[in-house]
Amino acid sequence: MHTSKYVVVGAGLAGAATAWRLAGRGHEVTVLERSTPANEWGSSHGSARIFRYAYPELEYTRMVVDAKEGWDELERLGGRRLITPTGAVDHGSVRHPRQLAEVLQAVGVEHEVLPPEEAQQRWPQLAFDTEVLWHPGAGVIDAETTVSTMIELAVAHGAQVRTGWELREVTRSANGFRLSSSTGEVVEAERIIVCAGGWLPALLGDLSLPAALRQQMPSLQVRQEQAYHFPYREVPEPSATPWPTFIHKSENMQAYGLPGGRDAQFHGQKVAQFNGGKILSSAQTQDQLMDEANRQRVVDYAERYLPGVVPEPYAETTCLFTNTPNEDFVLDTVDNITVVSPCSGHGGKFAPLIGEMAADLATGRAGVPEIFRVFNRDLQTQ
Structure with a gap:
């Protein structure tokens, strides 16, 4: 059985960026990917995604400016x-x-x-x-090359990547969580960051979240x-x-x-x-x-x-x-589970920044804009 302090579920743009940021800070990270990074069944394959600054919302445009620094890096x-x-x-x-x-x-x-x-x-x-x-x-944006670059950098900092690893269940354990695959493999983690994209709706019921909190997720x-x-x-x-x-x-x-x-x-x-x-x-x-x-x-x-x-x-x-109903991202942490869904078809351009924010949430280093938070803090211990 493999153990890791942080486990990232999903190796698309969001998951690869999160793993890169966590590993780059010296944290122990394992990435679990149901297929292969940036595979054609997800949202991060291919060589053509739009990078743009134009948004009607000031906050998103400012975030693109911040994200561009991450792209340059x-x-x-x-x-x-x-x-x-x-x-x-x-x-x-x-x-x-x-x-x-x-x-x-x-x-x-x-x-x-x-x-x-x-x-x-x-x-x-x-x-x-x-x-x-x-x-x-x-x-x-060359999405596929971006994912492979971030994964390579994460691995260079000690991250492990397991492909063909389809998550089936998450249960609580003495040290945090036990993640089980469809083939019976087990990984234990202190904290989980879920970057599963289109697989997130089906996974929500298996994430060991209290029902009151699970119900606060916006419809996807x-x-x-x-x-x-x-x-x-x-x-x-x-x-x-x-x-x-x-x-x-x-x-x-x-x-x-x-x-x-x-x-x-x-x-x-x-x-x-x-x-x-x-x-x-x-x-x-x-x-x-x-x-x-x-x-x-x-x-x-x-x-x-x-x-x-x-x-x-x-x-x-x-x-x-x-x-999401309003096309805002979901970035929030509850009970050591961080849910990352920079979705609605416009998250790719923010990848380096999304990874940084997800790493901040998972480590407790900093928060994120309130528009991305979905969980009621008062219900976290119920």
């Missing part, structure tokens, strides 16, 4: 580029570009607001229906999102300015897109409808099958708003979003 320590600069455009009647610009102005992030005609001249490969916010500091909605890669009409030269990432929100459609990178053999744009995938009871019920109606909606969108692509996807993929 991670790139330096790992010796790899993890964010490719592209810049980002935001538009649409529901995206409110000027409101986003006010937040960026308050935080000191470089940006412009352009009329649609000027934006069209600058980016003829895109079509715009409102004013456009441009901020050049945005880019594309798991979606099997679908993304499509459309070929560029003109393949950019290696030295050319890359396509920007974009978020377009109107009354009829909420879409996002970004250069597909390695996932798209570097010659296509990845495009998806935000929260357009089917709802799952948990990650276990995903089938990775594409929905024809969703595909047609995204193709229709590409025909109208992406003149720079051929509106025929040459590749497609699924990815899990785990949404």
Whole structure:
């Protein structure tokens, strides 16, 4: 039987970041991953996730600024580029570009607001229906390489990583917790950090939490999102300015897109409808099958708003979003169990900061913003 002071459940972006931060502080850490780090059944696979500063909420934008320091540190320590600069455009009647610009102005992030005609001249490969916010500091995160980099750094500081380790049950023990796998393996830990993503809803009942506290978790909605890669009409030269990432929100459609990178053999744009995938009871019920109606909606969108692509996807993929009702993260600790769900489809850009906050919670070193706390402190000993 293996023992460890801290056990991190899950080796996606959040779990890998937590393990890196804990191990880097000299703590004994074991990571338990049901498959392999950043596997295709989770939310952290592939080479294309959006890094952006634009949020309508000041607190999130400030957090991106803080997270960028962690990304710079991670790139330096790992010796790899993890964010490719592209810049980002935001538009649409529901995206409110000027409101986003006010937040960026308050935080000191470089940006412009352009009329649609000027934006069209600058980016003829895109079509715009409102004013456009441009901020050049945005880019594309290589999620899979980020996970492997953080895991490597954690292991270099003494962390252990166990793959193919599917958690089935957590029970209390004399020293803290006993974690049992589906194959009968056992690991004992003083403290647990659960970073299980779409598997969290199914795990909650097995975490040995008091019922009164378990009921305080917000409802988590798991979606099997679908993304499509459309070929560029003109393949950019290696030295050319890359396509920007974009978020377009109107009354009829909420879409996002970004250069597909390695996932798209570097010659296509990845495009998806935000929260357009089917709802799952948990990650276990995903089938990775594409929905024809969703595909047609995204193709229709590409025909109208992406003149720079051929509106025929040459590749497609699924990815899990785990949404809270208000799209805020869940980061809280109770009875030496830390629950980490930086979810709702926008947590990846915060990975280094999420790991730092999760490590702070698990060690009792510091707290996190109150908007992420869900457990009533008065009920922790019941």
